[in-house]
Amino acid sequence: MWGSTSVKIDNHVYTAGGRSSNFVDCLNLNQVDGDWYKVAFMNKQHQYAASAVLNDQMCVAGGRDGGNNVLSSVELYNPVVNTWTHIAPMQTKRCQHALVCYNGRLYTFGGGEFLNRLNSMESFDPREGKWKLLKPMNEKRRALSGVVDNDEIYAIGGDELKSVERFNIRTNTWTNVGSLNHVRLGSCACVVNGKIYVIGGRDDDASKSIEAYDATINEWKIETNMETPRWDASVVAL
Template sequence: FAGAYGMADLMELAEDFVLRNFQEISATPKFQDLPAEKLLQFLRCDALSIPSELAVFRAVVTWVEADPTERLPQAEELMRAVRFPFMTFREFREVRAVNLSMECSGDIEVELYKSALKEFGFGISDCVARKRVHHPKDALVLVGGDELHPDMGNRLPSKQLWFANSLRSGTGLVKEIEWRLLGEMPDQARFRHGVGVLDGQLYVAGGCHFYAKTDTMKSVYRYDPERDHWKRLADLHELRSNFTLVVSGDGLYAVGGDKDINTNLDSVEKYSPETDSWSFCHPLDQALSGQAAAVWGGEIFISGGFNCKYECLVSMFLYHPKRGTTYLAEMTHDRAQHCMESLKNRFYVAGGVCNLRKYYTDQLVCEMYNPVRDTWTVFTPLPIPHVGAASAVLEERLYILGGYCQEDYSEARLTHRYDPVTQRWESMGKMPGPVTDIRACLLHLPEHIRK
């Protein structure tokens, strides 16, 4: 439609949509109607966003098999646009199987496998030096954090904000995020704080700037990405660290947390942007810290965390600002300092610590909650521990960022991404700056800031 009527802006939007959602679009019947020239244009584009290069290969096969007689002669040129060196050995086995079926399906033989093997095995194609580079519309932003150091005096909490400028896919399993510095928070550095995005603006509240009893904070700031400007807002009523800050409706809710090293809170506060004020809501039915929270259908769900004895919990409950706590089905594993995100009408819970007699140990088991059926299901465990990590959902994939390992107290300086379609965790490379007790969110950044 855009092409027929010469609507350049609509064409740009449509092409960008195809590039960002290529795997899903390639599974639709309409995809098979694409002209070969247009398909080739998409395949050659570095901005093609796919979980692996195998998805590109499968798309070409689907397109060819829709009309083998007419399209087999075009298959070789299309296959040259597939970046076979980006595949793993396991993925490449499928290329051989498909090639054989093509050779046996008709009178025309298409020797795809030899050329693909040449590129895959010897890397002589110019696509080896190139990467699939995707620029998400919303930027994944990291805020603050701490770094582990055996000498407490040499620890250096962070004031920095970083954003993911692009997602890059390379040879084999190599995937990485290109991180860029966004700026610094005003006031003191902080970790174990809360972050939230409301009406396109970033809110940063509470946290710690170090480890003494007097180092817990209640200051709140708002960042406007359009003007690249920070504003000091009204303070929280209570000092809070290791709490959750969630956006629901027209406000932000600061839930639980620690007010000092050994005392956690049952209080909840709501922030109103219109009046720049915090007001207390119905308290939790027990003091909590290190819990995780997510919003679905306008309602706030809270999982796990530490109770007043600092034991890890298995609880899952619905919190209402006026009615308080309604308990739901419990998780199968206890955890605190973990992540929980809403994705495709499910809650994905990952990371954190769990109880081990008088001590804590890393929780690698991951669980998925169905809010309609009130049931839990275990899914693929994390490849490494992520305690005190940040999390976000970007383009229908779950990101777990940073944290540390409880067993040896080492930093988890990697980002891992979970794809519900493949049910697989992928390493997305190393992170910048301090990585423990950081926070993450999605924020739309104007082009002048990205550049």
Template sequence: MSTGRVWFAMVSLDSKLYAIGGLTDKSYDTNTVESYDPQTNQWKPMKPLSTTREGMGAAVLNDTIYVCGGYDVNTAKRHNDCEYMTPNSSDDSNDSQWHFTTPMSMVREYYQLVAHGGYLYAIGGYIGNLTDTQTVERYNPLTRQWQPRANLNHKIRAFAAISYMDKIYVCGKTCETYDPIENKWTPIASLNERRLDLQLVNYHDQLYAIGGQGIATDLFEVYNHTSNQWLYSTQSVPYNVYGFGAIVLDK
């Protein structure tokens, strides 16, 4: 990337990566956005966010990138607002504009925004005053309205979440799954290594936990559905990383 970032957001759309906002290597938050094309192996600047953010959530729904919440260290302001952008098919960054939509019901930072079943889910996070939340709300892109959904079983922040199979998986200090039909969260086995600021990815239909703050977080863990266990994988990273982005791109 052209800008060093931590606690930024990364999404994929049309086989490209988008790195969004975050805390830069110069210790200030940024609103810059850049896209990576694996075909050319190059990063390209995109239209910046309207609002400077770190620790925000981002997800892709209906070919549109949504970015919500976060924190601006430059102004010490927490956000509940949401903006969205649909990248132009011509790949002209000047044609891709950010627009605001209905804000979430509360400020959230170091939370997760997940697209699942045609909706966006804002899950958990830090809401200020030394307080984490277990609340969840769902955004309907047709009505542009947020509605409360079932709470998590535990308050959580600096975790990972992913739409996997027919559920949403959440992992950090605890792990649980959400069934949107039953509107219910169910605890599953915890990771072997307690991790904060980790990533969950779906690779070859297997769920991997990667990186994070912890003791042995250079080791990957893979979830076994049959035994409800997290098992150590043969894959690893050469050093502990956290506050990063990880995406599996379709070839």
């Protein structure tokens, strides 16, 4: 579904939301040639939301609802009991943003509300039950991708951007690292074998290409091309 978001939990892939949708589909990777099947719907429609895994549950934050309203709401899916519950909303309404989890905390950054781009970052600690603002990024980024690698958070690309920056959680600081080869709007990213892979996205002929970041040399290299152009898609590492 266009503008959906995905995670992997216990060898299951969950894909949630998308255009005017609160549907959630699941793929059981333990079943050979298994089909996708529906699980409990989210409480709200979420398009251009972001997701992460928090304590073996799928967290979906922000996005747009069916009326094109940008959301601050956050929902948590428990696959054991097949239910969605609300947790504290973000301080800022966000869509086309990034969300990651590290050491039991959620971190969301960037995105926007229509033409307004954000560089703000906030974090949610389940023990405190609320979101707190952290150091903003160096650049405003809408339709970026984000990952955690080697205990640091990466904010990758975005609308009209090749630049990438890295957040040190201990020092609460952002530092620019090597830039992408292409501008990437609406790409998706994951970490495999110590490398960050960024897939697709619009602008600058990026929609079929995949590039990887090697932190040891601080450089992005084009790895391969997909057969099908993709943007506003989602990816999980198996």
